[in-house]
Amino acid sequence: xxxxxxxxxxxxxxxxxxxxxxxxxxxxxxxxxxxxxxxxxxxxxxxxxxxxxxxxxxxxxxxxxxxxxxxxxxxxxxxxxxxxxxxxxxxxxxxxxxxxxxxxxxxxxxxxxxxxxxxxxxxxxxxxxxxxxxxxxxxxxxxxxxxxxxxxxxxxxxxxxxxxxxxxxxxxxxxxxxxxxxxxxxxxxxxxxxxxxxxxxxxxxxxxxxxxxxxxx
Amino acid sequence: xxxxxxxxxxxxxxxxxxxxxxxxxxxxxxxxxxxxxxxxxxxxxxxxxxxxxxxxxxxxxxxxxxxxxxxxxxxxxxxxxxxxxxxxxxxxxxxxxxxxxxxxxxxxxxxxxxxxxxxxxxxxxxxxxxxxxxxxxxxxxxxxxxxxxxxxxxxxxxxxxxxxxxxxxxxxxxxxxxxxxxxxxxxxxxxxxxxxxxxxxxxxxxxxxxxxxxxxx
Numbered sequence: 001x002x003x004x005x006x007x008x009x010x011x012x013x014x015x016x017x018x019x020x021x022x023x024x025x026x027x028x029x030x031x032x033x034x035x036x037x038x039x040x041x042x043x044x045x046x047x048x049x050x051x052x053x054x055x056x057x058x059x060x061x062x063x064x065x066x067x068x069x070x071x072x073x074x075x076x077x078x079x080x081x082x083x084x085x086x087x088x089x090x091x092x093x094x095x096x097x098x099x100x101x102x103x104x105x106x107x108x109x110x111x112x113x114x115x116x117x118x119x120x121x122x123x124x125x126x127x128x129x130x131x132x133x134x135x136x137x138x139x140x141x142x143x144x145x146x147x148x149x150x151x152x153x154x155x156x157x158x159x160x161x162x163x164x165x166x167x168x169x170x171x172x173x174x175x176x177x178x179x180x181x182x183x184x185x186x187x188x189x190x191x192x193x194x195x196x197x198x199x200x201x202x203x204x205x206x207x208x209x210x211x212x213x214x215x216x217x
Numbered sequence: 218x219x220x221x222x223x224x225x226x227x228x229x230x231x232x233x234x235x236x237x238x239x240x241x242x243x244x245x246x247x248x249x250x251x252x253x254x255x256x257x258x259x260x261x262x263x264x265x266x267x268x269x270x271x272x273x274x275x276x277x278x279x280x281x282x283x284x285x286x287x288x289x290x291x292x293x294x295x296x297x298x299x300x301x302x303x304x305x306x307x308x309x310x311x312x313x314x315x316x317x318x319x320x321x322x323x324x325x326x327x328x329x330x331x332x333x334x335x336x337x338x339x340x341x342x343x344x345x346x347x348x349x350x351x352x353x354x355x356x357x358x359x360x361x362x363x364x365x366x367x368x369x370x371x372x373x374x375x376x377x378x379x380x381x382x383x384x385x386x387x388x389x390x391x392x393x394x395x396x397x398x399x400x401x402x403x404x405x406x407x408x409x410x411x412x413x414x415x416x417x418x419x420x421x422x423x424x425x426x427x428x429x430x431x432x433x434x
Binding site for chain 2: 002016019022023024025027029030031038041044045053054055056057058071091092093094095098099100106116117118122124126127129131136138148187190191193209211213214215216
């Protein structure tokens, strides 16, 4: 595993709300939340030792691992979204590349070896300060199976994808794009954002960016 | 600004070595560095309150902002690499998209408004746990100038790029790819990694990934 799972156990963690920092990790004194000199956003600042503690978005990396006309899905053995299906993906670790992270997560969650190809989807999840990067990948063999965080792993054809039982909107959106692009046999990078709408229900708004609007190729 | 600048002042910060956490930011007790149960990497763990403190790579976002056949460069007014030239770029902030971050950094460093286009280069810098994402962008007007972190901003043609005075290898590599792709008039996503070689000198090794090797389009 690579950090807390991308949707961790409590509602707060799932929503990416980091518990506010209370003490300085350098000197142990209490921190205050304020805009440091020369900055324009509030940060946790230690007035005892002067450290400014920045918090930045996290990268989630994963694979669409292909075997002929099938791709590899994992059934989650952990909360949240226990029992629902997802692509192998998780938090990138320090010291690795995004591609190495995507391969590592695929190995950990599905015990599968892959050759990682091009980045295919780049999704912003600003409400939880996550950036998802899903890569096309080639499964190296049929020797795979559930890792500790999966109940089951399965190669699926398009008609087998359990659309109503996918764990996260970013997975559903990526797979919709993937099967649309597969018709044309071309997989240009797709990018967009997914925002959770206010309220207790799990409702989301997705936008896929269209750069041709701006005359970019 | 968005966090410490991507190459901050001390050698340690430039190398991305986060000062080791000493105290728990939740309860103020001392932390220990060990592999938590069910994990496989050492983390800073608080045995008093049970919090595991994960550290993850940071995203640096920026723009290759075009105006006709010229692009916008900034001369750094801050260390490290004071007085050298760079593309407008900086750490992504929580709550924004990568594209919004790239536009914000361009506004802060060059006071320039841009329409952000497709992701063009994706570079891993694993030795400092950074992921660089540079976007093609269209400069909206000629109303720009140095922000607080720049000495000077200038639109440059290819023959004006100060190759020997660029601040970071990731900028030079991205611009080399950009001018090569411009010949063909196509700008597919380019990805690779840059590693700093051991030793006191600033020496780097770059690899650009070639997915056609793997038969990916």
